[in-house]
Amino acid sequence: MNVTEVVIDVLNKASHIPIYIQIEEMIKQQIADGKYRQGEMIPSEREFAEMYQVSRMTVRQAITNLVGIGQLYREKGKGTFVSTEKLEQSLNSLTSFTEDMLARGLVPSSEVLSFDVLIPPKEIMKELQLAEGEKVYLITRIRNADNIPMALERTYIPVELFPNLKEQQLEQSLYQIIEQYYGTKISHADQHIEARLVSNSDRKFLQLAENSVVLVMQRKSYLLDQRPVEFVRSMYRADRYKFHNRIERRAL
Amino acid sequence: MNVTEVVIDVLNKASHIPIYIQIEEMIKQQIADGKYRQGEMIPSEREFAEMYQVSRMTVRQAITNLVGIGQLYREKGKGTFVSTEKLEQSLNSLTSFTEDMLARGLVPSSEVLSFDVLIPPKEIMKELQLAEGEKVYLITRIRNADNIPMALERTYIPVELFPNLKEQQLEQSLYQIIEQYYGTKISHADQHIEARLVSNSDRKFLQLAENSVVLVMQRKSYLLDQRPVEFVRSMYRADRYKFHNRIERRAL
DNA sequence: GAGTGGTCTAGACCACAAT
DNA sequence: TTGTGGTCTAGACCACTCG
Numbered sequence: 001m002n003v004t005e006v007v008i009d010v011l012n013k014a015s016h017i018p019i020y021i022q023i024e025e026m027i028k029q030q031i032a033d034g035k036y037r038q039g040e041m042i043p044s045e046r047e048f049a050e051m052y053q054v055s056r057m058t059v060r061q062a063i064t065n066l067v068g069i070g071q072l073y074r075e076k077g078k079g080t081f082v083s084t085e086k087l088e089q090s091l092n093s094l095t096s097f098t099e100d101m102l103a104r105g106l107v108p109s110s111e112v113l114s115f116d117v118l119i120p121p122k123e124i125m126k127e128l129q130l131a132e133g134e135k136v137y138l139i140t141r142i143r144n145a146d147n148i149p150m151a152l153e154r155t156y157i158p159v160e161l162f163p164n165l166k167e168q169q170l171e172q173s174l175y176q177i178i179e180q181y182y183g184t185k186i187s188h189a190d191q192h193i194e195a196r197l198v199s200n201s202d203r204k205f206l207q208l209a210e211n212s213v214v215l216v217m218q219r220k221s222y223l224l225d226q227r228p229v230e231f232v233r234s235m236y237r238a239d240r241y242k243f244h245n246r247i248e249r250r251a252l
Numbered sequence: 253m254n255v256t257e258v259v260i261d262v263l264n265k266a267s268h269i270p271i272y273i274q275i276e277e278m279i280k281q282q283i284a285d286g287k288y289r290q291g292e293m294i295p296s297e298r299e300f301a302e303m304y305q306v307s308r309m310t311v312r313q314a315i316t317n318l319v320g321i322g323q324l325y326r327e328k329g330k331g332t333f334v335s336t337e338k339l340e341q342s343l344n345s346l347t348s349f350t351e352d353m354l355a356r357g358l359v360p361s362s363e364v365l366s367f368d369v370l371i372p373p374k375e376i377m378k379e380l381q382l383a384e385g386e387k388v389y390l391i392t393r394i395r396n397a398d399n400i401p402m403a404l405e406r407t408y409i410p411v412e413l414f415p416n417l418k419e420q421q422l423e424q425s426l427y428q429i430i431e432q433y434y435g436t437k438i439s440h441a442d443q444h445i446e447a448r449l450v451s452n453s454d455r456k457f458l459q460l461a462e463n464s465v466v467l468v469m470q471r472k473s474y475l476l477d478q479r480p481v482e483f484v485r486s487m488y489r490a491d492r493y494k495f496h497n498r499i500e501r502r503a504l
Numbered sequence: 505g506a507g508t509g510g511t512c513t514a515g516a517c518c519a520c521a522a523t
Numbered sequence: 524t525t526g527t528g529g530t531c532t533a534g535a536c537c538a539c540t541c542g
Binding site: 039068075083191195213215224 | 497
């Protein structure tokens with residue numbers, strides 16, 4: 001057994017990483033390793049507590065998180081079981097285009113068509129809760145998968161929030177930039193998905209024929225204090241793209 | 253103050269309803285009443301514990317649930333705050349067409365076009381993990397909103413799971429039927445959303461012109477033991493329908 | 505009856521934010 | 524320094540499932 005395996009085999013109570021997170025990771029790893037198989041019962045909360053020499057409530061917190069992401073499910077009076085494999089959840093988690101494509105086994109790339117500072121149209125002004133005359137960055141990008149256009153993306157970001165945003169920073173995820181350089185965090189995002197025929201202006205960028213269908217994904221992300229931080233509208237080629245998500249039945 | 257108000261004002265420790273659920277409801281009610289306003293801090297966990305004479309962990313469980321549904325958010329070292337209002341979350345919760353329409357302020361109705369028992373096509377057989385020759389119910393319905401077609405819905409359900417399903421039961425939600433008469437529960441569902449041009453056969457049911465766009469929503473629901481229980485494919489008129497959802501940034 | 509998850513207690517110490 | 528949420532303990536009783 002090598003060192004890499006050891007770190008996930010034993011609990012480090014002195015670590016700055018919370019114990020319940022460590023237990024979460026160990027259970028996930030053991031599922032990945034096939035130690036606990038789909039549909040099978042994992043050890044009881046009391047057994048884990050004994051095994052790791054921690055309180056049952058700590059084990060419970062770890063398991064509750066894994067139930068929350070659909071990795072495990074509980075049955076009262078019976079036990080806790082491993083869920084059957086789940087598909088990627090592009091509508092359940094805030095992922096970047098890059099992560100999304102990689103999860104689908106495609107090679108992502110992108111091309112910046114424009115990077116401007118301007119006063120946005122009324123609609124965007126309202127979405128981003130901007131004052132009259134406030135400026136935004138407008139970033140237009142073609143998003144490719146395996147070198148074929150997948151989506152045309154327009155991102156609006158208030159200049160006030162990121163006065164020094166540079167084009168080359170776009171390589172990183174906006175969420176990373178926010179968390180690293182601005183010391184605040186994204187709290188959530190609201191998405192809308194609709195469909196329509198592709199417009200003539202978008203058609204050539206997406207290399208589509210007339211009367212082709214696009215999925216329009218609109219996303220607004222918020223900071224912890226509920227200020228809108230970005231508004232993105234993407235046109236996905238409907239012949240290449242499909243949204244997935246998983247819905248948990250409200251569990252108590 | 254009348255009786256109806258009293259029940260949400262005081263905690264009933266003898267009730268069979270868990271205390272943390274009661275606290276959850278009270279906090280929700282107080283937000284609805286405007287006692288705690290958007291962006292404002294609510295009392296601390298220790299204050300609630302003192303106020304309701306319960307342990308802090310119990311209060312914490314209530315608050316954690318409200319954070320989970322986006323009603324509240326926490327900031328370390330500062331406090332817990334009321335989120336700004338959120339939109340309907342048709343992609344986050346397992347809701348029926350009826351609930352979905354009501355939430356959008358529309359009047360739902362529906363019309364059963366067919367209710368048959370048959371051996372399904374291979375694709376459906378695979379989705380529902382059926383053995384060769386196993387039968388399913390196929391229910392075809394037009395779903396109206398304000399008396400105008402909104403969607404064409406095809407539902408496949410294994411006969412084996414519900415040997416006595418009757419057409420008139422379709423008035424109720426399938427989920428209610430399952431939970432009331434069959435003593436088991438839905439655990440989760442997987443959804444796919446894509447878009448395409450409407451087919452000629454569906455076109456007349458949806459009262460659409462040629463070259464109209466539809467959103468195709470496909471949903472597979474699972475029981476707690478991970479057996480698939482229904483497979484639904486709905487064609488929504490893209491000129492009338494839009495999906496919404498809210499994504500929480502993974503919080504620990 | 506033995507084992508399970510569901511709920512709850514009454515504390516504790518920590519890191520972080522504000523003053 | 525005081526107050527907040529974050530984590531953790533070592534118990535307890537309950538309702539449920541299964542043999």
